[in-house]
Amino acid sequence: MTQQEDTLGGAATRPPADNGAFLQVRELRVHFPTDDGVVRSVDDLSFSVARGKTLGIVGESGSGKSVTSLSIMGLHKKGTAKITGEILLDGQNLVGMAPDRVRQLRGKRMAMIFQDPLSAMHPFYTVGSQIIEAYRIHNKVTKAVARKHAIDLLDRVGIPNPKSRVDDYPHQFSGGMRQRAMIAMALSCDPDLLIADEPTTALDVTVQAQILDLIRDLQAEFNSAVVIITHDLGVVAELADDIMVMYAGRAVEYSSAADIFNSPQHPYTWGLLGSMPRLDRERTERLQPIKGTPPSLINVPEGCPFNPRCAYAGTNGDLSFTVRPEFRDVGGGHHIACHLEAQDRQRIWETEIRPKL
Amino acid sequence: MSTKTETAAADRRLGEDLLVATDLQKHFPIRRGLLQRQVGAVQAVDGLTFSVKRGETLSLVGESGCGKTTTGRLLTRLIEPTGGKITLDGRDITHLSAGAMRPLRRDIQMIFQDPYGSLNPRHTVGAIIGAPFRLQKVKTEHGVKRAVQELLELVGLSPEHYNRYPHEFSGGQRQRIGIARTLALRPKVIVADEPVSALDVSIQAQVVNLMEDLQNEFDLTYVIIAHDLSVVRHVSDRVAVMYLGKIMELADRTSLYERPMHPYTVALLSAVPIPDTARRDNRERIRLSGDVPSPINPPSGCRFHTRCWKAQEVCKTTEPPLAELAPGHQAACHFPENTTKLTIDPTGSAA
Amino acid sequence: GGGTSSSGGSTGGNGGTNTPAFNAAMTTIFNPSDKKGGTVRVANAGTWDSLDPGETYYGYSWNFARTYARTLVMFKPAPGDGSSELVPDLAESLGEASDGGKTWTYKIRKGVKFEDGSVVTSKDVKYAVLRSTDKETFPNGPAYFEGYLNLPEGYKGPYKSKGVDTNSAIETPDDQTIVFHLKQPFGGFDYFAMMPQTAPVPEAKDTGAKYKEHVIATGPYKFDKNEIDKGFTLVRNDQWDAATDPNRKALPDGYQVTMNVNADDIDNRVISGDLDLDITGTGVQPASLSRVLGDPALKAGADNPSSARLWYTSISPTVAPFDNKACREAVQYAVDRTGYQTAYGGTFSGGDIATNLLPPQIPGASKFDLYPAGADNKGDVEKAKAKLQECGQPNGFETNIAYRAERPKEKAAAEALQQSLGRVGIKLTLKAFPQGDYFSQFAGNPPYVVANKLGLALNGWQADWSDGFGFLSQIVDSRVIRETGGSSNVSVRVPDVDKMLDEAIGETDKSKRESDWGAIDKRVMEEAVILPGVHAKALLVRPKKLTNVFVSAAYGQYDYLSFGVA
Amino acid sequence: MTAPPDVSGTAAEADPEASLKGVGKKAIQGRSLGQIAWLRLKRDKVAIGGAIVIVLLILVAIAALLLDRVFDVVHPNEFHQDLIDTENGTLAPLGTFGGISGDHPLGIEPVNGRDILARIFAGSWISLLIASLATVLSVVIGTTMGIIAGYFGGWVDTLISRLMDVFLAFPLLVFAMALVGVLPDTAFGLSPEMVRISLLIFIIGFFNWPYIGRIVRGQTLSLREREFVDAARSLGARGPYILFRELLPNLVAPILVYATLLIPTNILFESALSFLGVGINAPTATWGGMLSDASRFYTMPHFMLWPGLAIFVTVLAFNLFGDGLRDALDPRAR
Amino acid sequence: MITYIIRRLFAAIVLLFVVSAVTFAIFFLMPKLVGASPETLATRYVGRAATADTVRETAERLGFYDPIYVQYWDWAKGIFVGADYSYGTGVEHCPAPCLGYSFRNNQPVFPDLMDRLPVTMSLAVGAAVLWLLGGVAVGTLSALRKGTIFDRAAMSISLAGVSLPIFFTGLLSLSIFSYGLGWTAVGGSYVPFLDNPGEWAYNLLLPWITLALLFSAQYARLTRAGMLETMNEDFIRTARAKGLTERTVVVRHGLRGALTPILTIFGLDVGLLLGGAILTESAFSLQGLGKYAIDGITNYDLPKVMGVTILAAFFVVLANLVVDLLYAVVDPRVRAK
Numbered sequence A: 001m002t003q004q005e006d007t008l009g010g011a012a013t014r015p016p017a018d019n020g021a022f023l024q025v026r027e028l029r030v031h032f033p034t035d036d037g038v039v040r041s042v043d044d045l046s047f048s049v050a051r052g053k054t055l056g057i058v059g060e061s062g063s064g065k066s067v068t069s070l071s072i073m074g075l076h077k078k079g080t081a082k083i084t085g086e087i088l089l090d091g092q093n094l095v096g097m098a099p100d101r102v103r104q105l106r107g108k109r110m111a112m113i114f115q116d117p118l119s120a121m122h123p124f125y126t127v128g129s130q131i132i133e134a135y136r137i138h139n140k141v142t143k144a145v146a147r148k149h150a151i152d153l154l155d156r157v158g159i160p161n162p163k164s165r166v167d168d169y170p171h172q173f174s175g176g177m178r179q180r181a182m183i184a185m186a187l188s189c190d191p192d193l194l195i196a197d198e199p200t201t202a203l204d205v206t207v208q209a210q211i212l213d214l215i216r217d218l219q220a221e222f223n224s225a226v227v228i229i230t231h232d233l234g235v236v237a238e239l240a241d242d243i244m245v246m247y248a249g250r251a252v253e254y255s256s257a258a259d260i261f262n263s264p265q266h267p268y269t270w271g272l273l274g275s276m277p278r279l280d281r282e283r284t285e286r287l288q289p290i291k292g293t294p295p296s297l298i299n300v301p302e303g304c305p306f307n308p309r310c311a312y313a314g315t316n317g318d319l320s321f322t323v324r325p326e327f328r329d330v331g332g333g334h335h336i337a338c339h340l341e342a343q344d345r346q347r348i349w350e351t352e353i354r355p356k357l
Numbered sequence B: 001m002s003t004k005t006e007t008a009a010a011d012r013r014l015g016e017d018l019l020v021a022t023d024l025q026k027h028f029p030i031r032r033g034l035l036q037r038q039v040g041a042v043q044a045v046d047g048l049t050f051s052v053k054r055g056e057t058l059s060l061v062g063e064s065g066c067g068k069t070t071t072g073r074l075l076t077r078l079i080e081p082t083g084g085k086i087t088l089d090g091r092d093i094t095h096l097s098a099g100a101m102r103p104l105r106r107d108i109q110m111i112f113q114d115p116y117g118s119l120n121p122r123h124t125v126g127a128i129i130g131a132p133f134r135l136q137k138v139k140t141e142h143g144v145k146r147a148v149q150e151l152l153e154l155v156g157l158s159p160e161h162y163n164r165y166p167h168e169f170s171g172g173q174r175q176r177i178g179i180a181r182t183l184a185l186r187p188k189v190i191v192a193d194e195p196v197s198a199l200d201v202s203i204q205a206q207v208v209n210l211m212e213d214l215q216n217e218f219d220l221t222y223v224i225i226a227h228d229l230s231v232v233r234h235v236s237d238r239v240a241v242m243y244l245g246k247i248m249e250l251a252d253r254t255s256l257y258e259r260p261m262h263p264y265t266v267a268l269l270s271a272v273p274i275p276d277t278a279r280r281d282n283r284e285r286i287r288l289s290g291d292v293p294s295p296i297n298p299p300s301g302c303r304f305h306t307r308c309w310k311a312q313e314v315c316k317t318t319e320p321p322l323a324e325l326a327p328g329h330q331a332a333c334h335f336p337e338n339t340t341k342l343t344i345d346p347t348g349s350a351a
Numbered sequence C: 001g002g003g004t005s006s007s008g009g010s011t012g013g014n015g016g017t018n019t020p021a022f023n024a025a026m027t028t029i030f031n032p033s034d035k036k037g038g039t040v041r042v043a044n045a046g047t048w049d050s051l052d053p054g055e056t057y058y059g060y061s062w063n064f065a066r067t068y069a070r071t072l073v074m075f076k077p078a079p080g081d082g083s084s085e086l087v088p089d090l091a092e093s094l095g096e097a098s099d100g101g102k103t104w105t106y107k108i109r110k111g112v113k114f115e116d117g118s119v120v121t122s123k124d125v126k127y128a129v130l131r132s133t134d135k136e137t138f139p140n141g142p143a144y145f146e147g148y149l150n151l152p153e154g155y156k157g158p159y160k161s162k163g164v165d166t167n168s169a170i171e172t173p174d175d176q177t178i179v180f181h182l183k184q185p186f187g188g189f190d191y192f193a194m195m196p197q198t199a200p201v202p203e204a205k206d207t208g209a210k211y212k213e214h215v216i217a218t219g220p221y222k223f224d225k226n227e228i229d230k231g232f233t234l235v236r237n238d239q240w241d242a243a244t245d246p247n248r249k250a251l252p253d254g255y256q257v258t259m260n261v262n263a264d265d266i267d268n269r270v271i272s273g274d275l276d277l278d279i280t281g282t283g284v285q286p287a288s289l290s291r292v293l294g295d296p297a298l299k300a301g302a303d304n305p306s307s308a309r310l311w312y313t314s315i316s317p318t319v320a321p322f323d324n325k326a327c328r329e330a331v332q333y334a335v336d337r338t339g340y341q342t343a344y345g346g347t348f349s350g351g352d353i354a355t356n357l358l359p360p361q362i363p364g365a366s367k368f369d370l371y372p373a374g375a376d377n378k379g380d381v382e383k384a385k386a387k388l389q390e391c392g393q394p395n396g397f398e399t400n401i402a403y404r405a406e407r408p409k410e411k412a413a414a415e416a417l418q419q420s421l422g423r424v425g426i427k428l429t430l431k432a433f434p435q436g437d438y439f440s441q442f443a444g445n446p447p448y449v450v451a452n453k454l455g456l457a458l459n460g461w462q463a464d465w466s467d468g469f470g471f472l473s474q475i476v477d478s479r480v481i482r483e484t485g486g487s488s489n490v491s492v493r494v495p496d497v498d499k500m501l502d503e504a505i506g507e508t509d510k511s512k513r514e515s516d517w518g519a520i521d522k523r524v525m526e527e528a529v530i531l532p533g534v535h536a537k538a539l540l541v542r543p544k545k546l547t548n549v550f551v552s553a554a555y556g557q558y559d560y561l562s563f564g565v566a
Numbered sequence D: 001m002t003a004p005p006d007v008s009g010t011a012a013e014a015d016p017e018a019s020l021k022g023v024g025k026k027a028i029q030g031r032s033l034g035q036i037a038w039l040r041l042k043r044d045k046v047a048i049g050g051a052i053v054i055v056l057l058i059l060v061a062i063a064a065l066l067l068d069r070v071f072d073v074v075h076p077n078e079f080h081q082d083l084i085d086t087e088n089g090t091l092a093p094l095g096t097f098g099g100i101s102g103d104h105p106l107g108i109e110p111v112n113g114r115d116i117l118a119r120i121f122a123g124s125w126i127s128l129l130i131a132s133l134a135t136v137l138s139v140v141i142g143t144t145m146g147i148i149a150g151y152f153g154g155w156v157d158t159l160i161s162r163l164m165d166v167f168l169a170f171p172l173l174v175f176a177m178a179l180v181g182v183l184p185d186t187a188f189g190l191s192p193e194m195v196r197i198s199l200l201i202f203i204i205g206f207f208n209w210p211y212i213g214r215i216v217r218g219q220t221l222s223l224r225e226r227e228f229v230d231a232a233r234s235l236g237a238r239g240p241y242i243l244f245r246e247l248l249p250n251l252v253a254p255i256l257v258y259a260t261l262l263i264p265t266n267i268l269f270e271s272a273l274s275f276l277g278v279g280i281n282a283p284t285a286t287w288g289g290m291l292s293d294a295s296r297f298y299t300m301p302h303f304m305l306w307p308g309l310a311i312f313v314t315v316l317a318f319n320l321f322g323d324g325l326r327d328a329l330d331p332r333a334r
Numbered sequence E: 001m002i003t004y005i006i007r008r009l010f011a012a013i014v015l016l017f018v019v020s021a022v023t024f025a026i027f028f029l030m031p032k033l034v035g036a037s038p039e040t041l042a043t044r045y046v047g048r049a050a051t052a053d054t055v056r057e058t059a060e061r062l063g064f065y066d067p068i069y070v071q072y073w074d075w076a077k078g079i080f081v082g083a084d085y086s087y088g089t090g091v092e093h094c095p096a097p098c099l100g101y102s103f104r105n106n107q108p109v110f111p112d113l114m115d116r117l118p119v120t121m122s123l124a125v126g127a128a129v130l131w132l133l134g135g136v137a138v139g140t141l142s143a144l145r146k147g148t149i150f151d152r153a154a155m156s157i158s159l160a161g162v163s164l165p166i167f168f169t170g171l172l173s174l175s176i177f178s179y180g181l182g183w184t185a186v187g188g189s190y191v192p193f194l195d196n197p198g199e200w201a202y203n204l205l206l207p208w209i210t211l212a213l214l215f216s217a218q219y220a221r222l223t224r225a226g227m228l229e230t231m232n233e234d235f236i237r238t239a240r241a242k243g244l245t246e247r248t249v250v251v252r253h254g255l256r257g258a259l260t261p262i263l264t265i266f267g268l269d270v271g272l273l274l275g276g277a278i279l280t281e282s283a284f285s286l287q288g289l290g291k292y293a294i295d296g297i298t299n300y301d302l303p304k305v306m307g308v309t310i311l312a313a314f315f316v317v318l319a320n321l322v323v324d325l326l327y328a329v330v331d332p333r334v335r336a337k
């Protein structure tokens, strides 16, 4: 809902981009050359996030969500990834920037929360010292000051008794507390951009709910831009303002959260919605999985990457099999990459998909 | 007594108890000191009583660490129970030796939580699925290879995959390999430990459907361990909610999801994120505070009292028994919800 | 100093030379000087058997013990052959024989004191000799006294046989006089009196097996710090009186000795001057051999004395086919003598090719060759083959050769023998045995030898002193062979020889006796039971920073008593 | 002397999924582990280089055994004292660089003038045999013990772990010297030489197993927690099946790494025993024995250079090949 | 924790018992195989000129006529209650722990061991520090530059170190660096650390380097493997995400994680070395335990051999214990158990 106005007047075919937004990603391509061929993990991806807003990225495993976030953070291993395109953080292009300058931005201007907090924290250092370390890189303060700051942070993220828990090791924390400590670490320098890569996948529902609340509250407090990555549509529904659906390294649908759930336009999104059992709906007799398996990112299918799994692939002649669909605005800032005609989409959604959900 | 409704299995032989656990306990000892004296125990499972009827699907849900996996491993006798009793098809298997248990393993099989970890990375698919035939010395009509290839087809994989290694498969495919392996012996009961939680939504649906199909085809009885309440609702006939090694609530599916009695169940249901932005702001949520206490030193009385918003003095001192508060609906709570009539709709569902 | 007048061959005013040249210290004093002071730095690649004069049996130890212990008589500290002469030390004169050589009398010098200031009496000498006969407490020392003295039956030394009257063996009529009574006449008793076992020990200070930790000195030096098996230092003994001692100059202020030093390391340090002396005096290691001989400057700083040692190979007549003399002779002819010599280290480090037993410096020895090996000393293959024919093994035979595993030279010699005997079809298999058990369990154990067909066994023998008796008695007398193992004679079982030995020992006429030794030598060689290898020589690096350096022929190494520090 | 590396098989590797998606679609037909390993190995030039050298070494060893023992055309023990400087008494080879000449391309030994090339050649088979068989012995015992200790845990683990301590603490040299001194020449109908070789293999191999045992134990401890072990048990597999069919294949990588490190250690161990006089009987040539002989003539480095080089090449080849093989055998590696 | 240590020490005593008993048995039972009698054994200790009587007496004195378990018991008793030794003119009491008297020179073994321990310790510890630093540094660099020329070269060169025996490298380096160039101390020089730390280090420099060369290859390889694995861990990514410099990431986070398994082996190696670096000490003429052991072995000096064995075993056990405890220090996860 945030960028819609800005992009309305711009090139309608260009992906949603907001020149004033805090994070802008333009035509990002991340390719990994491997023995078997080039893995096109991310191909021609564009999006932007403004301060105070949350973008949710969904998509199944291997669709390039993590690669995207790591590219923003500049965390790909040296020499493994070929990154092209632009990543503008507050106007500065991170692609091609000297590694040391990117490093200085990490932690301070942009921070990241990882999926598995146990393996993402060093097992040999106390939680406190890991937060202190993060804080002291960007702030020239004494250890004592940093420690106070760490305790404050732990308190803020809801760790009971932070004064003593600050000296605990990660393994002494429960899963939820670890994720909170991770968040505290990410927030230690008040970053302007927070990327959360599957922050709750490893957690239980009750704890997940706590963490999602926490992220929401903290975002409101710090007014940061948040990118939340997950494959759980329920999670983004709770948090995101906008949602981008990815498939095979590309965005297939991008819109406000409400639109994605109320009037999704892309068959893949339909498939996602259809394959998950929902507590808020009547129990169905059978789930409707998307048939087939995700494509190899080395041999991305010709035409629409989703065509082998798409039930409507043949409806436009062999367009789906030969021409890569453009990612375009179909009105109201709702972008999709699909060859289906607007009325067909509408009809299918209304008549075939929606009733089954 | 069964409130079995819409599931298609009208022809299943229902009714009789196939697998019964009575006051099942597993305490992992914590040893210390010169003589390795036991100084305490992780009370991973502490007095479970339930039965699984032939042909039904019973689900165990609960937070991480509440003892679900341990229960599954007890039922399949991978570990020795500390107390209680397990009977399989009327036979007491509680303390059978590994040797005596071996022939019975044909009847009870397990699908493992981790599709990556449960397949030996150095064995081919053929070797993995063929292992049960060799280990149980099952006679096959056309040789083991044919049998394996048939199984591969059954679970929706290509027979050509026979010579390939697990790492060449996706998570969903791996889970299918695991399922094929358990099916090799045509078991009566399958204990499935989080069979889909490591999988993607789209794959998850494929596997769930597969399991349902197989149940129909082979007249299987499932004990499914899971923490995804939506999936559980989809697959199970009856659901048991566990907390810290104990069953808090045990009821048939509809009754549990529509009229949860235990506050913990209520909280769980309300915490499930709903993929619907419309409900985002007007949902009534119950947010539990704090974390699950340690099973080494569980709270006295009702184990949930430390996080329960309804807890009173009695909860700290007296442990509520698992009592049948409605037909086919058991709960262990001093102050249960929904006992008479549905008062709140935790899911916000209109249904 | 009285006793240092040099014997023949000396040059220069002071009877010495300062010009470095190969073998310069063989017959003259190199770098003569009377300068006192300084410390002599000594290293030992191994350890002493014992520092206790009562139980030491190493040549270098006898040479060195003279710095702290005075014996009744001693070898004269003089260059070259002069050193073979015995001179009185603690005694006023050499021994006086009576009773046809069965009684020997010595008079102790007046005024000789122990390091604690007490006066040395004949009782101290008697006590010292008696305690040395306790072989259980002092296992390492020579056993001549208990063999020859007329000790009471079953006497086990002063510790176990307390209060036993030993006057039948040794009498001390007064504090000066000591009289030895032998069981049988023995003309060479002065050699016995030369052994460190006659160095006096004060009974009150004797601590038995622990005495070696602090020997009570009578010589010009006494022990300061002594760490067994690690090292010790000698400092001046202020109770030593030069007036009572015509033989010692006592130039340095002390000696500093380190043990268990890597042998190659010792060579390097001696060559570089970091260290003065490799005390074992057995010559440099192979690695340094080429260095020293290859560099004229270094070679000029080296001496190459010979010692009264024979490296040889025993040929066991108890092992077929060596029970046939012709087979033994075949070996004698077939062997490549230069190969053997090279294996031991060549002319300089190994020694001179031996064709008979007695080393040339032993009186009575004469070189003879019963099995000529051709002009090039490479062996007479034709003759050997003929002998094989004669012994009924025309195509040769197989047998084993034993050597000590820890001795690379013996290994090399065994390999050389294998090569040269292989030429005539005698196939040798090499058997290495640990040297600790070599004689007691393996090569010196007759039943084992037979059972394991040890036809050949490498061996070596050095005379305790340059005398036919000292050299021959332990290696050719069949009666010393012990069937349970442990004897040094492995292969000589010739009744004739035993008889000849008895005659020679009893012979009082010196020149007759000496020619007897030569006859025995020849008789043994005729039996072909010993294959002589080399008469040992050692390449010694002359101490750079010491004065009065000369080789003592008696010890076959430098004289350790006369050094001074430059 | 050496140490048990806790090397886990999986070194750097990309997300396992990467390979999944990469290979998954293309190669449909099944390939056996051997085929996969071979495909990967072929691409690893360095490992192939190592393998070629190993094969060459083995060929050389076999050739040496045949040529020397059967056809008697190599003369490793033949003296050439005419080429030795006996004149000056240095006993060094005449000529430059240790007497290198057409007849003796690598020069000759001091003192006896044996041809170094012939000795290295003739010694190759014993050195390789001892090093490899002793390694195999250690690996077999170590793996068996380690896997049993790690899998069964409890008192079995305690017992085996302490047994490892005993072996580690055991004065190996004492044992070697005591044993070699007293052992009979012929046993089980073997020639004295083979008896000695077997003995050395036994001593070296038998006392090195605790190192590998420790690694295997450690790895097993973590492996046994993996669910595929439970899976096998739930199918009714017995202990031995789990140990050797399920766990063992997963231990190959660390074992390989350690085994390749063990080979030089074992060659040097033989040399140390030779140095102490309890190695292979003279005059039989072995690389270790040559090194120990050469150490007495360290002022003539050529003597040591060649056997040292032979050992180095062997070690390098085994290590490079071992590394490559480990990577190739790891189905997850990429 | 304390009880854990006590339990391990208890196990250690059992272990020492086993090791010593086996050594004892080998020493006496092996010769029996080739038919040695008590007398033949005693012949080893009676010098060149002993009579049969002396041999018998010596065998008697050394207890060779007793059954082997009695002999072992007599020896073991000394550890707890001490032993008496008659030196001829008197009796000396060797207080507990008495490891007996040398069969050769009658010196009590225990003080000798204690005397030599510092030498071996200096040697082992110094070399260990060197090879640990060197090996870890090379291994880390190799891991970070995996596949480069540097990586391959470092790994190959380090293998050269393993291919040469120390008795050779020791002598060669001595003759080059000490006698040739005069940079390092000559063999056999040792000054106790407390007397003069500078001299101590200077004298031991060459032995340290030579010994370290032999070990560093292994550590380089281990470190490399460990680093390759650790640098792929999630927590490394986290560290980078914090904005840490690459140096900090590698050293503080990567190395710290990779070092734990190396520590195990390190402890073990040092433990083994403390039992005597036999060949090194011989090459450099250091009067340490290794040299002592060799003397004992070559001279069949059982009490010496037993002494070193016990001490070596003790260090192995100790090292094991220390490693396990260190694990708890280094890895807080272990502490919890």
Ligand SMILES: Nc1ncnc2c1ncn2[C@@H]1O[C@H](COP(=O)(O)OP(=O)(O)OP(=O)(O)O)[C@@H](O)[C@H]1O
Pocket (backbone or CB within 6 Å): A032, A034, A039, A040, A041, A059, A060, A061, A062, A063, A064, A065, A066, A067, A068, A080, A231, A297, D014, D015, D017, D018, D019, D021
């Ligand atoms: N270093 C790399 N080398 C080669 N391929 C890579 C690399 N990193 C990622 N990939 C590939 O890029 C693709 C996208 O991976 P990514 O981790 O972004 O997926 P994801 O959407 O985050 O999946 P998940 O939900 O499982 O986390 C995958 O196919 C992955 O295998």
Ligand SMILES: Nc1ncnc2c1ncn2[C@@H]1O[C@H](COP(=O)(O)OP(=O)(O)OP(=O)(O)O)[C@@H](O)[C@H]1O
Pocket (backbone or CB within 6 Å): B028, B042, B043, B044, B062, B063, B064, B065, B066, B067, B068, B069, B070, B071, B227, B295
């Ligand atoms: N072998 C064991 N020894 C000691 N404690 C154990 C053992 N196995 C499990 N536990 C403990 O028992 C409790 C229950 O574990 P269990 O694995 O059954 O939980 P779970 O419900 O399956 O959790 P999750 O959802 O994380 O899989 C946990 O606290 C766990 O730490």
Ligand SMILES: [Mg+2]
Pocket (backbone or CB within 6 Å): A065, A066, A067, A197
């Ligand atoms: Mg991801």
Ligand SMILES: [Mg+2]
Pocket (backbone or CB within 6 Å): B068, B069, B070, B113
């Ligand atoms: Mg579980």
Ligand code: NI
Pocket (backbone or CB within 6 Å): A001, A002, A003, A004, A241, A256
């Ligand atoms: Ni907007």
